[in-house]
Amino acid sequence: MPRTSLALIAIALAPIQLASAQADETTYALEEVKPDLYRFVAGSYRSMVWVGDEEILLIDTLNTEAATWLKKELDRQFALPVRYVVYSHNHHDHAYGAEVFDAPNTVFVAHEMAAENLAMSGAQTILPDITFEDELALKLDGETLRLRYHGPNNGYGSVSMHFEDQDVMFVVDWALIGRMPYEDMKGYDIEGMIRSTKDILKLDWDMFVGGHADIGGREGVEHYLGYITQLYDGVRNGMIAGQSLETLQGELRLDAYSDLRNYEDWRAQNIAGVYRILEDRSYMLMRPEVVDPTTE
Ligand SMILES: [Zn+2]
Numbered sequence: 646m647p648r649t650s651l652a653l654i655a656i657a658l659a660p661i662q663l664a665s666a667q668a669d670e671t672t673y674a675l676e677e678v679k680p681d682l683y684r685f686v687a688g689s690y691r692s693m694v695w696v697g698d699e700e701i702l703l704i705d706t707l708n709t710e711a712a713t714w715l716k717k718e719l720d721r722q723f724a725l726p727v728r729y730v731v732y733s734h735n736h737h738d739h740a741y742g743a744e745v746f747d748a749p750n751t752v753f754v755a756h757e758m759a760a761e762n763l764a765m766s767g768a769q770t771i772l773p774d775i776t777f778e779d780e781l782a783l784k785l786d787g788e789t790l791r792l793r794y795h796g797p798n799n800g801y802g803s804v805s806m807h808f809e810d811q812d813v814m815f816v817v818d819w820a821l822i823g824r825m826p827y828e829d830m831k832g833y834d835i836e837g838m839i840r841s842t843k844d845i846l847k848l849d850w851d852m853f854v855g856g857h858a859d860i861g862g863r864e865g866v867e868h869y870l871g872y873i874t875q876l877y878d879g880v881r882n883g884m885i886a887g888q889s890l891e892t893l894q895g896e897l898r899l900d901a902y903s904d905l906r907n908y909e910d911w912r913a914q915n916i917a918g919v920y921r922i923l924e925d926r927s928y929m930l931m932r933p934e935v936v937d938p939t940t941e
Contacts, residue, residue, distance in 0.1 A: 652832040697785035700728035714743030722751040733817035735759040736804030743771040759802030795841035817856025822865035824858035824906040830918030872902040887936025
């Protein structure tokens with residue numbers, strides 16, 4: 646066989662080996678959800694891109710690899726400068742990678758508590774140029790993205806992001822559609838999740854995009870609010886009655902919400918999380934009227 650044929654065979658085989666080596670890697674996609682508004686999907690993570698006539702606004706760069714893919718895709722499709730990069734909150738798995746978009750005219754935006762925590766904790770991302778306390782409106786082409794702080798709910802300075810002219814609400818981590826809250830709710834404030842979710846349901850929008858899981862309508866968020874409320878009430882009432890964590894994990898079934906993904910795996914962990922939050926933050930087990938669970 647001549648040398649050239651061998652070389653061709655080697656080239657033909659290479660893509661097969663490459664495909665299997667990449668099987669575990671993150672898959673990326675940019676999906677248009679409303680005119681000029683895109684959901685950036687990076688594995689189980691989601692962020693948002695808003696494309697104006699002359700400039701782009703984006704929320705959450707996630708990490709350097711995801712941000713690099715996104716920048717290339719935005720350059721390819723739109724070739725417009727990025728005017729704003731917004732951080733949904735302080736956690737690294739959403740706020741890293743912003744250096745990929747660092748440019749003289751790009752403005753980085755976060756709630757003041759997210760900004761303070763990124764700075765104090767030495768986070769390796771771009772520190773925000775603009776911060777706010779309660780509310781901030783950012784504009785593209787005369788249309789508005791309104792950022793709102795609802796109090797503590799997850800991490801520091803985690804805000805809702807309301808595309809008012811497109812009727813889209815984007816929230817990261819503290820509200821979800823189609824999936825249970827994550828494992829044992831590390832870093833969450835359950836009362837704040839309930840309060841913040843009630844707050845966004847008072848606002849006018851018809852599409853919800855989560856930083857994880859599904860896109861949906863208002864009924865998806867109402868169903869999620871039902872779940873976190875029943876979870877909280879069930880754990881609180883059980884603790885007051887002196888039930889141990891193990892008893893609660895056995896008896897508090899919450900099966901009206903068994904349609905949520907990870908229900909089987911995470912229900913007991915969600916209960917443990919709320920139990921821990923009530924013990925740590927509300928001193929529930931030290932209250933004089935609460936029955937000692939060890940006497941159960
Ligand atoms: Zn997250």
